[in-house]
Amino acid sequence: MIVVFGGGGGLGQALIDAYIRRGEQVLAVSRQPRPAEGAANWLQVAGYESQQLTGLKEQLEGERIDGVISTLGILHNSEFMPEKRLEDINKAQLSENFYVNAVLPVLLLQTMFPVLPVKQRCFWIQLSAKVGSITDNYLGGWYSYRASKAALNMLLKTASIESQRTHKQLIIAAVHPGTTDTDLSQPFQLRLPKGKLYSPEQSAERIVSVAEQLTMEQSGQLLHWDGSVLPY
Secondary structure, X not given: OEEEEOOOOHHHHHHHHHHHHXXXXXXXXXXXXXXXXXXXXXXXXXXXXXXXXXXXXXXXXXXXXXXXXXXXXXXXXXXXXXXOOHHHOOHHHHHHHHHHHHHHHHHHHHHHHHHOOOOOOEEEEEEOOHHHOOOOOOOOOOHHHHHHHHHHHHHHHHHHHHHOOOOOOEEEEEEOOOOEOOOOOHHHHHHOOOOOOEOHHHHHHHHHHHHHHOOHHXXXXXXXXXXXXXXO
């Protein structure tokens, strides 16, 4: 079984479809109601904190989990856009970005950790972002988004080290999906170079390909959508 968190989003839906085309059993976990059409099992939740996922373990009881993909993340909302200047930084935006992009994903991993297999290969992919790379930051701006993704990468790296003590074949990776045509990227699409905006279907296929080829040596790494390693 493949578990997809954030299954109601554009990329989440595309990931579900990609795995179903491969004949995989999929459990979609989302705050959105089940679509009118769709072959995935669907669990609607109020949120992704532990107390809001009480029905999830029941759904997973006796199931073999082959992989988990979390699409959780935020770049902007109705109240803020990415900060361009130091003077734009504010506590509320920093707190929201860190909560959604770093805190919530690692708490989700914490919640799911006891039900992940300990003796078989399993992957845990959390979507991250290339702009979270400190080494690769040449343009500046986007303070809270960059910093929250950098924090996410560190949290996953640290978890990947600890997990090897109990889950010998669990691969934890952060994956940069590229700029995908979803609500998250919509305000910034006009500025993109030609050919740098990818459909949800294209990004999903790339992420699935990365997941299929993951090795234990890649656990804890930040990976590009083509599978190459990105610097922290």
